[in-house]
Amino acid sequence: MTVETLKIEGIHKKLFEFQKMHITLTKNMTNPFYKSRYTSLNKIQSEIFPILNSMNVFVFQVTDTNEEKPDVLVTTLLDFDDRSYIESRMTLIMQRKDEQAYGSSLTYKRRYALVTMLCLEQYDDDGNNTIYDVSKHKKEALKKELINIAKTGSHDKLDKLFDQMTKEEKDIIGIKNMGATKKFLDGLCEKAIKKIV
Numbered sequence: 001m002t003v004e005t006l007k008i009e010g011i012h013k014k015l016f017e018f019q020k021m022h023i024t025l026t027k028n029m030t031n032p033f034y035k036s037r038y039t040s041l042n043k044i045q046s047e048i049f050p051i052l053n054s055m056n057v058f059v060f061q062v063t064d065t066n067e068e069k070p071d072v073l074v075t076t077l078l079d080f081d082d083r084s085y086i087e088s089r090m091t092l093i094m095q096r097k098d099e100q101a102y103g104s105s106l107t108y109k110r111r112y113a114l115v116t117m118l119c120l121e122q123y124d125d126d127g128n129n130t131i132y133d134v135s136k137h138k139k140e141a142l143k144k145e146l147i148n149i150a151k152t153g154s155h156d157k158l159d160k161l162f163d164q165m166t167k168e169e170k171d172i173i174g175i176k177n178m179g180a181t182k183k184f185l186d187g188l189c190e191k192a193i194k195k196i197v
Contacts, residue, residue, distance in 0.1 A: 009082060010079040010082035011077060011079040011082075011084040011085055012084070012086075014052075014055045014079055015077070015086075015118070017055065018051065018052065018055065018057075018118065019119060021051070023048065023051075024121040024122070024123055025039040025043065025047060025115075025121065025122045025123075026043070026122075026123060027122050028040055028043050038122070039111070039115070039122050040111075041111045041114075044111060044114050044115065044120070048114065048120070050141050051141055052077070053141075054145065057077055057079055058078045058080060059077055060075075060076055060078070061073060061074065061075045061076075061110050061113065062074050063092070063106070070093065071091075071092045071102075072090065072091050073110060074087060074088070074089055075087065075090070075113040075114065075117060077117065086117070088116070090109045090112070092105045092106060092109060093105060
């Protein structure tokens with residue numbers, strides 16, 4: 001048995017905090033060919049990106065092309081605070097050589113790279129499983145951002161945060177309209193924070 005000591009960096013500590021949330025994804029799509037269910041890429045991203053971004057972790061996926069070898073999907077999780085990162089490389093395997101097959105293989109690998117790197121669990125939404133409520137972590141992430149913005153009094157940051165929120169996130173905190181005004185900073189921001197406590 002070989003034992004090696006890994007240098008623990010910021011990205012490892014943040015992924016450990018992420019893992020402690022025990023996030024479970026619902027399989028929301030059906031593959032009629034294999035008669036199986038899976039979690040779509042859009043759903044995976046909408047569930048995990050707000051949490052990782054609140055930790056200053058950036059996720060990006062690109063393809064590494066080589067004329068002599070199959071293309072490789074490179075998935076990187078980068079910690080903005082100390083610039084540490086982890087990376088996954090997955091070869092794109094296609095049964096046919098056309099754009100549709102390439103896109104399907106790319107989407108498939110992007111889903112599985114994220115699920116694998118973050119050790120995410122997936123369950124069928126059949127009513128028999130207890131699905132982890134990931135929305136409470138979105139609330140915490142939004143609460144943290146709102147409090148920080150309220151302290152700085154930055155109208156531009158308020159506008160930017162609201163523009164970046166998805167409809168689901170706006171519904172979570174129960175606010176439909178965020179105006180960058182002194183009134184918002186003095187009143188509505190406090191109200192928003194209370195709504196997501």
